[in-house]
Amino acid sequence: MHSVALAVTDGTPLFELAAACEVFGVDRELADPWYSFMICGDDGARVGGWLNAGIGRGLDALSEADTVIVPSCRDAEVPPPPALVAAVRAAHAAGARVASLCTGAFVLAEAGLLDGRRATTHWAHTALMQRRYPAVRVDPDVLYVDDTDVLTSAGKAAGMDLCLHLVRQDHGTAVANTLARTLVVPPHRPGGQAQFIPAAVAHGAGHVLGDVLPWALDRLDRPTTVRDLAREARMSPRTLARHFTAVTGMSPLRWLHTQRIRLAQELLETTSLTIEQIATRTGMGTATTLRRHFSGQLGVPPETYRRTFRGLTP
Structure with a gap:
């Protein structure tokens, strides 16, 4: 079972923390197994400055997780708590996938995890991040950035976009889409x-x-x-x-291309259509064209993607 740990310190804003809890902390029986989930942080930490978070483990337990979620900082102008920075750095060194929501990216940057990488945060704080951490390639226009083992998202609701993206990575497009419908949110928002x-x-x-x-x-x-x-x-x-x-x-053509690839993913997961039939349904024309563009965008051919995700469809 893939384990997810949410890092909490005193004053962590409530919204992003709640989004992560809703996605990873509730077993909706969309995939078997779903995720094991734990909240790690300082004992007595209050979320939003008033809600007792019910911390289960200390920050050192982050190193035991497969994925670590770092929600927003209480104040991006203030350097993040050293204990949190050290724990996130140690978790990444231990092999964890680390994802930040909103200004949680400042924790990742302080830990050195974003040096030389492309990253994002809330648009109101991108200039501050670039000044404070010049080694980070800050992209102010996107909703989230996936850099393999380190992921960052933009402000507030973009944290949900990133959480759904992680589910899509782990369990496939169909599962992520079903979860999005359950939460009454779009499975993928266009644009940045x-x-x-x-x-x-x-x-x-x-x-x-x-x-x-x-x-x-x-x-x-x-x-x-x-x-x-x-x-x-x-x-x-x-x-x-x-x-x-x-x-x-x-651009318009890039958007069309992206939608065709997403439709191909869904058809590969939810139908028994041949690659040739999917190429026709998605406007790719031929199986050869579909394979080339699919592999170019996702890094694997359609056949491999189907073997990976077909059995995970709800």
Whole structure:
């Protein structure tokens, strides 16, 4: 059973802690086994400054976990507690996958785990992180960054995006999608946190693509060009590209490609369709094209992905 440990110190904000508890600490029988879950921290630590967290283990127990979740810092302007930094560093050295939610990235950076890596945090604190930790390649535009054994997420709700991503890694797309439906949240939100930064909201987060995105998703099996999307959205290709970047964080064609790969993942997990049939359903055309793009994006061919995740489908 994959073990997940949540690191808590006095004053840890409640929201991200609750998201991790909801995803990893509740056995929903979506996969067998699910996760073993423990909260580690200082005895008597209060979440949000008032709620007794019911700590089960000390911070040293983080080293026993397969995955360590580090929620937000109480105050990003203040260096994180040395004991927490040391415990997270030791857990990573022991082989744990370490993921931070929101400003928890400052703990990872203080521990040296983000040196030379791409990482993110809440957009309001990305400039501070870059100044304080110049060795970190801070990306202010994304919802989360997956750098194999170290993962970081943007602010607040992006922590749920990252938690679902971890479930998707461990148990497959179908399980993550089912969990997302249970929690009544999107299994994958398009775009990055740029769409939530005040300066960007006025420009491109006014749901200008609210009609064209579902339209494109309904016809992934057919060839679709930028001109087709622009015609459906009733705007020029150049204007469409600008809105796509603001809303989804990627170009129109890159977004289409990503959706086709995600559909291929779901079909591989939930159906017995052949690779050729899935290539047709996803608009990839041929099995050869699907294999090339699937392997390029996920690092494994479709057949290997199916063997890995087919038996985990709920």
